[in-house]
Amino acid sequence: MAGRTVVVTDSTAMLPAEVAAEHGIIVVPLQVVIGSEVHDEGSPGATPERVAEALREFLPVSTSRPTPAALQQVYDDAAEAGATRVISIHLSGEMSGTFESAQLAARAASIPVIPVDSRQVGPATGYAAIGAADALAGGATPEGAVAAARARADAASSYFYVDTLEYLRRGGRIGAASAILGGALAVKPLLTITDGRVATWEKVRTASRALARLEDLAVAAAGTGQVDVCVAHLASPDRAGALAEHLAQRLEDQLDGRTIWCGELGAVVGAHVGPGMVAVCVSPVAG
Template sequence: MTLGREPRTRVAVVTDSAAGLAPCVTKEWIQTGGFACISLPLMIGDQIYTDSDDPGVQERLVVATAEGRRMTTSRPSPGAFTSVYESLATQGYEHIVSVHLSAELSGTVDSARSSARQASVPVSVIDSRSAAMGQGFAVAAARDAARAGAAPAEVEKAALHACDIAHMLFYVPNLDALAKSGRIPKSLAVVGQMFQIRPIATIAEGKLKYLERPRQEAAAIKRMVELVLDEAERTIAEDTRISGLPSGRAVVAIQDFYGRPLAELLSERVRTRFGEAAQVMRSTVPPVLAVHAGLGPVCAVSVPSSLVPGLSPTGR
């Protein structure tokens, strides 16, 4: 025993399926221990689904969209969080950092906080103010810090820093689904269809915000490519500053929900432009977000590699 050293607090990390982590990543982290992911329920017609990583749910969403069926999402119950928190506590984890979908988009954070107040170990609930891999990178940063033996406050700090630095770009091929879910006025969707608007959005202060509204698909795709490359370049420069190394690297997550052509184009352009300086990760836009965005959305998020060493092939 080393005198004078504070005993390490075992910290676990919890998130929800809106993060859109690749199923293989989620499975590996769960098996490694100290991690859990809570599914956000979604409803298609009168049927509720809780396993949003199930490929069958994705297929049902496509059919339901084509048929014009009602689709909604809801927050997990406080009981779902209680079960996960207590399971981690019984495994010997003494503190839990729970990172979730923006409170402006879902009541998930409220459910987490309700359960946290009753948990047998301290739980720090973090509103990522984001979604998809904007949230996912915060989760990855928290997990890396926890596995490195960081104190709870440092694990929280790592998550919050990633939340601040990750910038999401979100391409929406049409506005119909957003209008049906109440995210935008129906009148705006009508105008969008009339003028063939293909918006590019982000999440700012926890809310969906439109950056640009290109008209025609070709113009929107061209602009999305430009913005993603600009963001990756900015992120590489930021990693150079953070790491203190001669050259930085970025991790670029590109997600889609049946928008593969654009997602593959973005991946190819990033790799061609930056080579080994940018690691591209591909995964699916979470079904709980696709319910509101419809078919074809593509999301791109970049973070400095130094913030998420566990996702970097070099482990730097």
């Protein structure tokens, strides 16, 4: 029997509230722990600004996935509201236990739930969720919507610049990027997401060169097709704004009137990359 399928994602996907509402996507918060205080991402106590301030002050900052019970409640609430199936799309299982929580919650949920590991982090996960919602709106089956989400996640390119690898090192999330620790202190790393993990893309000597390379990499990733683009930052609005402005000019044809999202990175991801981070995500638009 056909029914209504809803899409769930998590707060690291960086979906603006109005975009999530437009597509009917339910967003589940991760938690940020600052000192001894636990806050939902997006709440007044866990804003990106607060996280950046805490990191600068060397306060302990960590993050926590939603519990399986919390996700099961979201799924059951969706069922109460009339949903007959859920597609739950989350950040890479290599970087967080959120996908595992979704798998556990799915087993106990009152309706069928399809957990999806996007193998991405940040806006690329958000675009995957939008891909699923758009597919459903176009009449796709739940399985077709999952395929659309996976395809959009796989096609996305994410590159980011960090002032220091220290925060990634502390959180144990640098993966292959660990190769540039140690004696490379004068090098500014450009990182990417490869197979669900942070990996080194290349090394440059200055911050200005790194930002110029982010721009060129985004243009190359866009190619000649239609794309969505997001520029994210933590405590670096001027750099991010300049990058978004340049990309809007260079990718005018590929954007076809769509605006570039430009905003502060969520507090959870921000806690692991530190102030000064600038990222760009390029996501090809299906069909």
